[in-house]
Every structure is written in structure tokens, then in C-alpha cells.
Amino acid sequence: MKHLNILYISLSGNTTNFVERLTQHLATLDVCVHAINVKATPDPKPLDAPFVSFLPAFLKGGNGVNNGYTEILTGILADYLVYADNYKRCVGIIGSGNRNFNKQFALTAKQYAQRFGFPYLTEFELRGSENEIVRIGQMLLAYAQPTPSAAWPNPEA
Numbered sequence: 647m648k649h650l651n652i653l654y655i656s657l658s659g660n661t662t663n664f665v666e667r668l669t670q671h672l673a674t675l676d677v678c679v680h681a682i683n684v685k686a687t688p689d690p691k692p693l694d695a696p697f698v699s700f701l702p703a704f705l706k707g708g709n710g711v712n713n714g715y716t717e718i719l720t721g722i723l724a725d726y727l728v729y730a731d732n733y734k735r736c737v738g739i740i741g742s743g744n745r746n747f748n749k750q751f752a753l754t755a756k757q758y759a760q761r762f763g764f765p766y767l768t769e770f771e772l773r774g775s776e777n778e779i780v781r782i783g784q785m786l787l788a789y790a791q792p793t794p795s796a797a798w799p800n801p802e803a
Contacts, residue, residue: 648790652681653693653736654700655723661702661742664774671783677790684722690729696737698767698789699723701755703743720754727762737789738767740782745771 650672656662662683669679684690701723727733741755752769759766768785770778 648677648787648792649794650677650679650786650790651693651695651697652679652700653684653697653723653726653732654681655684655702655720657685657702657720660773661700664742664770664779665700667774667779668783668786671779672786672790675783675787677787678794680794684726688722690726690732692730693732693735696735696789696791698786699727699736699739699755699758699764701739701741701758703741703747703750703752703754724758724761727758733762733764736762736764738765740767741769742771742774743769 652665654661654665656665665679665681665683669681672679701720727736739755739759741752743751743753745751751771755769756766758764768782770782774782
């Protein structure tokens with residue numbers, strides 16, 4: 647069995663729903679997901695294993711083109727990434743949001759990729775469709791590790 651670590655934040659429940667469904671899908675492909683929602687586990691811990699981040703877009707007003715770039719609500723994920731240089735083990739980030747927000751759609755994740763220097767992998771809308779679960783699940787297989795890392799914190803412990 648392979649293992650995949652995910653660090654994410656979910657404020658409205660959409661990202662949690664997506665990660666839960668993705669976890670179920672990956673289990674059918676013999677991949678065990680270890681996920682941390684930083685909203686539920688806000689005290690940062692050192693993450694000594696590779697992981698993928700998921701980040702919805704929460705921006706302050708504007709249109710995302712010439713204004714509206716100010717991130718709100720999701721800074722706790724940045725704090726977690728900065729702590730103990732965790733961002734160095736992030737293999738990429740996946741953004742989400744509402745396509746109705748045009749240029750602001752998934753913009754926060756794109757900003758994080760630029761800020762921290764890891765790849766922007768892809769995006770999904772709101773809770774994601776079943777096709778997005780399958781597509782992103784296939785993409786993440788490349789990041790699954792053959793053995794779990796003892797250093798990855800177990801939030802249930």
C-alpha cells in the first residue's frame with residue numbers, strides 16, 4: 647500500500663468534502679491518505695515527509711485582476727507551511743473556489759505556489775465533481791510514497 651500526505655484548510659466544508667471523497671477514491675487504488683485540516687489542527691507541527699496542499703480561494707473584495715488580491719481567512723495554512731520550513735516538503739498545491747469569481751477562482755493557491763516556490767498542480771470547483779476526483783486522484787498517484795512516514799503527525803493521536 648502507498649501513502650499520500652495532504653495538508654489543507656476547509657472553512658465552508660467544501661475542501662473537507664473533496665478530500666474525504668478523494669481519500670475514498672484513492673483507497674480503491676491501494677493508497678492510504680493521511681490528511682491534516684489546519685482549521686481543526688491549528689498548532690503547526692514539523693512535517694518531515696512530502697505532502698500536497700489544498701487551498702480554497704478566500705480573497706478580500708475586488709476582481710482579482712487589478713484589485714482583490716488580499717487573502718483573508720486562510721493565512722493559518724501559510725503559518726503551517728512557514729513553521730519549521732514545512733513548505734520545503736510540499737510537492738505542490740491544488741486550488742479550489744467558485745468559477746463565478748472569474749480571475750479570483752483558485753487565485754489564493756496560485757499565490758501560494760509563487761510565494762513558496764512549489765508547483766501549482768491544478769484546481770477544482772467548490773466540492774468537485776466525480777470526474778475531478780478521478781482526475782486529481784490519478785495525478786496524485788505520482789506523489790504517493792511506498793511507506794508511511796513516522797514523522798507525519800497523526801491528528802487523531
